[in-house]
Amino acid sequence: MELAIEATDLSKWYGKEKILAVDHVSLAVKPGEIFGLIGPDGAGKTSIFRMLTTLLLPNTGTARVNGFDVVKDYLEIRDRVGYMPGRFSLYQDLTVEENLGFFATVFNTTIEENYHLIKDIYVQLEPFKKRYAGKLSGGMKQKLALCCALIHRPEVLFLDEPTTGVDPVSRKEFWEMLARLKQHGITILVATPYMDEATRCDRIALIQEGRILQVDTPAAITAAYPDRLFQVKGGSMSATLRALNKLDGIIRCYGSGEFAHVAVPATATHMEQRIKDHLLAQGLTDVVVRPAIPTIEDVFIKFTLEKKA
Amino acid sequence: MATQGKKKRSAHLSHLLSFVRKEFRHMLRDRKTLLILFGMPVVQVLLFGFVLSNEVKETRIIVVDQAKDAVSQALIEKIEASSYFTVLTDSLPPTGITDAFRSGRIKAALVLPADLQRDLLHDGRNTVQILTDATDINLAQTIEGYLTAIITDFSLADGMAAPYVIVPETRMLYNPELRGAPNFVPGVMAMVLLLVCVMMTAVAIVKEKELGTMEVLLVSPMRPALVIISKAIPYLILSFINLLAILLLSVTVLDLPIRGSLPLLLAESTLFITTCLTLGILISIVTASQQAAMFASLIGLLLPTMMLSGFMFPIENMPLPLQVLSNAAPSRWYYVIVKDIMIKGAGFSSIWKETAVLSGMTLFLFAVCLKKFNIRLSER
Structure with a gap:
């Protein structure tokens, strides 16, 4: 089976100082899957997107999108993919309808022809179709941008941080739309800095400082977490972390939401009780310690802290 | 294959x-810019036409008439009869002239000596002072x-010129009245068209880069060359409207006829306009922000x-390096x-050289545009 996206040894550096943005990245995205590039700001996600969408030339390596080379066959790729840049890139002084109509013509189609693809999204926009795009809310803007990127029924859809700056409800809706697009057989490559969105993807690549750390399904990645993890609460977060740092036999601890997460070796025993006793001995009250299931965020923090150490 | 080509062409057209x-x-939604685009030529034509002209019209002049005889009276009447001067008749002592100049009441003074008539009759000549x-x-x-x-004309008419005085007769061709309008209307036309075409086109394309829409357009079947051409067309039309407005104003308000052929003009x-548009496009290709x-x-x-x-400034008066540079x-x-x-009402035969130069420039600029055009994002 031919891959939808295939990148081999892709690198990109900028300027005279040759600042490395993408460091020998290889990727393989299967047709029809939602593939997530998960990583913090500045990890090189946008540079990878721009090379795959033929906007930037790679310094090393090659990449193919639906079998077309990103350097040689760039025109073929431009005819076939949909691209939604990280920054809102529609015409603010055109209305919702005019923007969509314009992009439909640019892609040699009409709104009517592929209306079924965008219907779910567009019904929410329809009440505002006479409104200027610049006057839409953040979530609405992203939905319009998605409509514009979809209107020509692309074979591969590139979404660069589509949910950045969007409220949680709209974010959820947005991912539901992507799941529906998958039903139409569209391959989706999506970049996001939000770890909680990773589980929405079929497969993800964790990326940091231009390098790919791990590629797998979200479930496999979290299942491969080597350590045992506990959720801990007791007084303030800083006091809890201070107390935990004095405890021997733990690998790492850090704040995550309202809990502190503590990783201990998988072989260690009676850790739950030991942590609790230690915290109580340190003078903390209302101590809660319970086992936790690792998330993508925990995996990411493991990589980050290991790199620092 | 043929139908595919046809389909492609119709896609390009749509x-x-x-x-x-x-x-x-x-363009139409950006009211402020629109106002500037259409207001500017009108304001400039009117401004140059009425305010900034250095024509002499009813200039205030004082004649200090020390002679007060028939000849001086006739001369003053002749000066007054012309529409160029308004003669202030207060009799001033010679020192008063300085004050009148300083206060800005007058732009010129004419001092007629006391023995004006006598000297003219005896020697056939005399000297008057113009300040x-x-x-x-x-x-x-x-x-x-x-x-x-006026004074030369006066003495000639009255047959008072000395027999051996050679009076040069100057004729100002094409613009005998030395009016300002003929001079500045072509200038304003060049300036307005240059401004509208170069700046507006440059900004319009760079705007797409700045807003990030160029990124989306690049990753689409729309070919970049088409983006550029479609950007240029509205400004071509706009400039043409401006051109007609300037011509209309200069013919109706400034009484400046178009002597030559209008279609040729x-x-x-x-x-x-095409030259300027190409220039604007080139600027937009090599710059990254609207400000730049x-x-x-x-x-x-x-x-x-x-x-x-x-x-x-007349090119002939420039230092040689600038004269050479002006060719560009x-x-x-x-x-x-x-x-x-x-x-002058000249036909194509007398301007073919200039036409050729402009055409050459346009082709050259267009070639540079094609060479410089970035089919990808420019790197930081």
Whole structure:
């Protein structure tokens, strides 16, 4: 089976100082899957997107999108993919309808022809179709941008941080739309800095400082977490972390939401009780310690802290 | 294969149409810029026509008449009869003239000696004194010229010239009244078209880069060359409307007839507009922000080209390096073309050289555009 996206040894550096943005990245995205590039700001996600969408030339390596080379066959790729840049890139002084109509013509189609693809999204926009795009809310803007990127029924859809700056409800809706697009057989490559969105993807690549750390399904990645993890609460977060740092036999601890997460070796025993006793001995009250299931965020923090150490 | 080609072509055409429609929307919705675009030529034509003219019209002059005889009276009447001067009749002592100049009440003074008539009759000649306010050099020279002309004319008419005095007879061809309008209308045309075409086109394309929409357009079947052409078309139309407005104003309000062929003038103007549009596109290709594009077109291009076009300062008076440099300014050639057609009524045979230069420039700029055009994102 031919891959939808295939990148081999892709690198990109900028300027005279040759600042490395993408460091020998290889990727393989299967047709029809939602593939997530998960990583913090500045990890090189946008540079990878721009090379795959033929906007930037790679310094090393090659990449193919639906079998077309990103350097040689760039025109073929431009005819076939949909691209939604990280920054809102529609015409603010055109209305919702005019923007969509314009992009439909640019892609040699009409709104009517592929209306079924965008219907779910567009019904929410329809009440505002006479409104200027610049006057839409953040979530609405992203939905319009998605409509514009979809209107020509692309074979591969590139979404660069589509949910950045969007409220949680709209974010959820947005991912539901992507799941529906998958039903139409569209391959989706999506970049996001939000770890909680990773589980929405079929497969993800964790990326940091231009390098790919791990590629797998979200479930496999979290299942491969080597350590045992506990959720801990007791007084303030800083006091809890201070107390935990004095405890021997733990690998790492850090704040995550309202809990502190503590990783201990998988072989260690009676850790739950030991942590609790230690915290109580340190003078903390209302101590809660319970086992936790690792998330993508925990995996990411493991990589980050290991790199620092 | 043939149908595929046909399909592609019709796709290009529909791209073009929809893009041009979009550009017009951008343009029409930006009311402030629109007002400037259409207001500027009108204001400039009227401004140059009525305010900034250095024509001599009803200039206030004092005649200090020490003679007070028949000849001096006749001369004063003759000066007064011309529409150029208003003679202030208060009798002033010679020292009062200085004060009158300082206070700005007068621009010129004419001192007639006491023995004006007697000397003329005896020697056949006399000397009068003309004083002008040379803080404004052009005006002072013009006044001096007019006054001298009137006085020479006066003495000739009255048969009082000495037998051996040779009086040069000057004729100002094409513009005998030395009116300002014939001179500045071609200049304003060159300036307005340059401004609208170069700056607006440059900004319009750079705007897409700045807003990130260029990124989306690049990753689409729309070919970049088409983006550029569709950007240029609305400004071509707009400039043409501006051109017609300027011509209409100069014919109706400023009484400046178009002596040559109007279609030829319009055709040559379209050529110049195209040159400017190509220049604007080139600027937009090599710059990354609206500010840079504005700066490049305004300071780097418009100002020098206006200075070097011969409209503000005669090219013949420039130092040689600047004269050579002025050849590179498209407005220089257009200025000559417009003057020749509008004022001299010349035909194509006398401006083919300038036309060829402009065409060559356009082709050259277009080639540079194609070479410099970035089919990908420019790297930081």
